[in-house]
Amino acid sequence: MSEIDKKITCDMQSALEVLGGKWTFLIIYTLLDGKKRFKELERAVIGINTRMLVKDLKTLEEHRIVKREAFATIPPTVEYSLTEKGRELEATMRALNNWTIEWFYKKD
Amino acid sequence: MSEIDKKITCDMQSALEVLGGKWTFLIIYTLLDGKKRFKELERAVIGINTRMLVKDLKTLEEHRIVKREAFATIPPTVEYSLTEKGRELEATMRALNNWTIEWFYKKD
Structure with missing residues (x-):
């Protein structure tokens, strides 16, 4: 593995420490279409609890x-x-959403 | 929140259940440049343990x-x-990597 690859992996690892949680992506995705109040976010991110x-x-x-x-x-x-x-x-987010729509449920 | 938005959020939530872990993205990212043996993957994904x-x-x-x-x-x-x-x-993966390089360490 080249030094550059190691750096990329380490950087992405740091980013994923912040973004990696299941809910974090959904919070960001929900805020893409504009500012939200806490309760609005809580309703939009289905299944999240207040503490999370x-x-x-x-x-x-x-x-x-x-x-x-x-x-x-x-x-x-x-x-x-x-x-x-x-x-x-x-x-x-858009790339992940496109993949989800087109590929996530495909079995073969 | 429109019915379509709810469906998108639910679908992404299902996808993130699979992809959402911190290591999963890195495993996929590492396999982008070709097949790997277990030990190669374990070395490349810095910090992961065998069980994970x-x-x-x-x-x-x-x-x-x-x-x-x-x-x-x-x-x-x-x-x-x-x-x-x-x-x-x-x-x-490329979009996330580009964001990480350009934005992740920016503070302001």
Whole structure:
């Protein structure tokens, strides 16, 4: 394995540490069509629980993939959106979605 | 959320159940450049242990993403390669790799 390949694998491994979870892709995919509130995200990502959503959003924020904005409304509201870095994952998401539609259920 | 969006999310969720693990992407990415023996894969996917590699390869085989071929050599040898369905994940892998190189380490 060449040194370059090793670097690529290590870099992708670091990225997958952040993105690799089953829910993370779906959170990012859901935010592709615009900012969402916590409850909206929780409804859209079918099967996720509150604790997992809080944890994954925090990780995505730490890595500047998701942005959290709080508004001093009454009651206060919080919105989540993709940063530029997050939006750049669209190509990956669309490619995965295309593969899923065309290939995932094929058996032969 | 439209019915179509729900279906997309459910389908991607099923695909991510199979692909979502941190190691699975790396196994597929490593097999993109050709068939590998078990030990070759174990060395290439830095940090994976034997048990995880056995488990992930089995899952990928069950979903016809990876093919396992045994040869009656002495000692017997086994090779793993991507099926057509597996190779179609190349676009997703390349997109993720491009994002990783260009964006993953960016902080602002």
